[in-house]
Amino acid sequence: MSDRAVRTLFSGNREGIGYKIAFTVTFVVFTAAFVLPFLWLVMGAMKPAVELAQVPPTILPRTWHPGNYTEAWHLMDLGKYFLNTVVVVAGAWAVQLLVDVPAAYALSKLRPVLGNGVLALMLVTLMLPPSTLLVPMYLTITDLPVLGVNLVNNPAAIWLPAAANAFNIYLLKRFFDQIPTELLDAARMDGAGAVTVLWRVVLPMARPILAVVSILSVVAAWKDFIWPLLVFSDPALQTLSVALQRFAPDTPINLLLAGLVLAALPMIAVFLAFQRHILAGLTAGSVKG
Structure with missing residues (x-):
């Protein structure tokens, strides 16, 4: 047939x-x-x-x-809350890259002792409902271990918990696994250390996945509501999502909808501008030698 x-x-x-x-x-x-x-x-x-x-x-x-x-922009003073949100998002993005990229590189190429166990424990955290982590996270930022400082009403209270993102580390590690070890060995033979190899060899090749991780980090930090609501008790420091919720009971519904549209536009623009990078990064499965 x-x-x-x-x-x-x-x-x-x-x-x-x-x-x-x-x-x-x-x-x-x-x-x-x-x-x-x-x-x-x-x-x-x-x-x-x-x-x-x-x-x-x-x-x-x-x-x-x-x-x-x-009218909504001026009535709710959205410019101030946009600025607060940009500060929180920029810091969360920078801290995540500073932590997640070296962690994924170490797990993928440096092969530390018990590295697979560490990765497994990271991935287990993805199975936990986020609400179960709120109380321990809040207790931690109110009395930061070792330093003993209170980070309430401080953007660092958003940045630090966002730093170790298991999903981003997994994405980065999977990409780094595809980079031929021969390239790294050649760089080491030329006298490059682990940091130099990461900076000059791995990161230039990892631009697609770095774009994906960056976009995911920015979007997650921009739309987050529960954690900023707990962290920023001072209304002047609140992010856009929290401020809009606070204004909701006393704001005409049409103006509140206008505020929601304005809050959504930056992330829509980010997606439309970088959608090709998202698809390229997620589908990158090999690196040509």
Whole structure:
């Protein structure tokens, strides 16, 4: 029996009508699931508060009020909270790279004693619900071991717990495993130490995965809510997600929606700008010699 005879409606034929229908339906469903809620948010932010409360709701605003975005920006002083969030995100990103990259390099290429056991313990932490770690983490930052300092209302309370990210270490290690050992041995024969090899050989080759880890770190820190809520008791130091929640009870719903849109735009821009880097980094499975 020929290969053509055993083909199904969808398999192996991307020009067939069945494949096109399945692809189109899947694309439309998933696009609607992700895009329509955001479009409703954008449109709702440009409606008057009275129109938002109408039943049934309107799809498009009867009267457009794009000035709601400007009013929300000034009413909630979002500029200050954007700056707070940028400081927290930039520090969390930098600290994660400083910790995760050397840790993954050591586990992959330096082969420390009990390295596999350490990696296994790191991966076990991914199975724990994040809520179970809140209390021990909070007790730790209120009385930092050895130093004995209180990091409440300090951005370092966000940066330090984010530093040892098991998922990022795993991604980096898997990429470093693909780098031929011969390249590193050649650098060592030329007199390069472990740090020099990491800096001059490994990191230039690891740009795709470094981009992925950076984007994941930035997005996670930007959208985090529970931990910043516990850490920043001073309203003036709060991040954008926490500040919007605090303003919610006393802010008109249309202005609150406008604030949510403004808070989401930076991460949407990051994704649109770097989506190719994300796919390239996640699919990088080999390094050419």
